[in-house]
Amino acid sequence: MTATHVSARIYRYDPSVDAAPRYDTIEVPLEPRMRVLDVLEYAVDHCGIGLGFRHFCGVKRCGMCGVNVNGKPTLACWEEATPSMVIEPLGNMPVIRDLTVDRGAFERATVELEPRLVRKAAYAGFPEPLTHADLQPSFPLMNCIECYVCSSACPAVAATPGDDASGHAFVGPGSLVQLAKVALHPKDELDRSALVEKAGIENCMTCYRCEEVCPVGIPVVSGAIMPLRAIALDGPNGQASFPRDFAENVRANVDVHSASLFLKTRGFLRAIASVPLAWRMFVRRKTRLFATASDSAKRSIRALFEAAGETGSRR
């Protein structure tokens, strides 16, 4: 039987008056091509609940209407209404009221990453020579509508609370897309390695959740975060040089030798703190003390590094 109604459980919470969040359930006649946003509008106009939510354009351009629908972070204006829905605010952000969240921490982080082109020479005037090939790395990132749906779903954001309640040590994928948009632009001449370090990029867990939830299909990890990690390899603090340590470990050992990588990454003193863990691993036969690759395999892997132009040194 075709469903005729939408049953929506909607998150309600006003931190200034409510002791705890609650849910209101509403019944809405299901219309063809109905969107989640239509259900929210109906709730306000016909159900007598003063629901708080944010939207503007209604056509996936302004990025304002992010919500969680049945646990999936998405845009209310673009998500199809289904007969049974739980509608909640986006995660990783404080609730202002009901479905309206405070995006301030992510927006401030974006601004602090200076997402604007910086030239060293004077503007040569219009038109500037610019080819599609030159723009190719930056181009797909320009579709970002800054909805921060990606950052709301990011486990690394959740795991890196900052020093104060308003921010995160890892700025999140949304802000990194804005940074990469300019950092990968052929006309940008600023050394952005310090800014990428400031973004806490080493905390990205490469889980691809951001790519999965992005409403406009931006290759967040492969197109923005990976190239930024390359830039951060040579950052002033050296806090994001782990990928190079890893690669050099592969060059030396063919298979990754985790004990030596651990020592290199943590340093001797911090590694000492892990001696009890290392000892238990040894007892449980979880430690491979020596690399086992043959000399011919080592030669073959070294040849690949050379053919790929990977010198291992700072650029």
Added chain:
Amino acid sequence: MRFAYYPGCTSKGSTREAHLATQWLASKTGVELEELVDAGCCGSCEVKAVNPALHFMLNARILSMAAARDLEILTICDTCQANLRETGRKLTAETPARTALVEKLKSAGVAYGDTPRVRHFASILAEEFGAAALSRHVIRPLTGLRVAPFACCHAFRGPGATPGSRTILDELVALSGATSVPVRIDSDCCGFHILMVNEAASARTSARFLTRCADMNVDCVVTTSPLCHTALDIYQGKAESVSGRRIAIPVLHLEQLLAIAFGASVSEAGLDRHMVSTDGLMRKL
């Protein structure tokens, strides 16, 4: 049924039990494994950040070793699988990028020809045998055991994703007789890839999943990824520290869970090599 076996670095090191259980399970199901010795690392999520061409070349070298034997690749790591699949896709289409990579490989002494198929052992079991045929091996049904499947992110999202890989894990847990408990949510991650650089954040991430497992009275977690296993088992003590909760939930490789159901002993399945003791789990069976 013969495969080029690529266990990956972790299963030859800190999760060697995955390698042992795989060998036992393969022999039980009649899968022949020809290990790709000296195949080297797939680059994990790190080499691609340093030098994307090198990332593809490391993986292409592994693919070419299997192609030279005319065998498909069997992996037991979702991250290896994702990297090999991503590379295979890149090197299948006739593009200038492919030509450039093949030329570079040639200059390094690697002849790249055909791209072999790459599958995780779990996919091979589900696709080549099917649940009905595999069920016939079950001599110790894990009835009543509450298992939380933890699918690795790299299996089902990102450039090397394998469609349908999440349901495969659930299907294989079900055929062991165990009860699947849906604990993992989509924004969960094991945190493995930042273990080296930010152990506390990694532990907070794994603790989100593990404490929920404890809340839902899960007997064990099962995963298809030795990397997830590392974060959830070896570093479970750190998750306990940051969450202030006693967790003590064993984490099994899928190959171990099936091996136990198929009659393997504790040492054959490598259950004595875990950091979180599996003794209590085995007493329940």
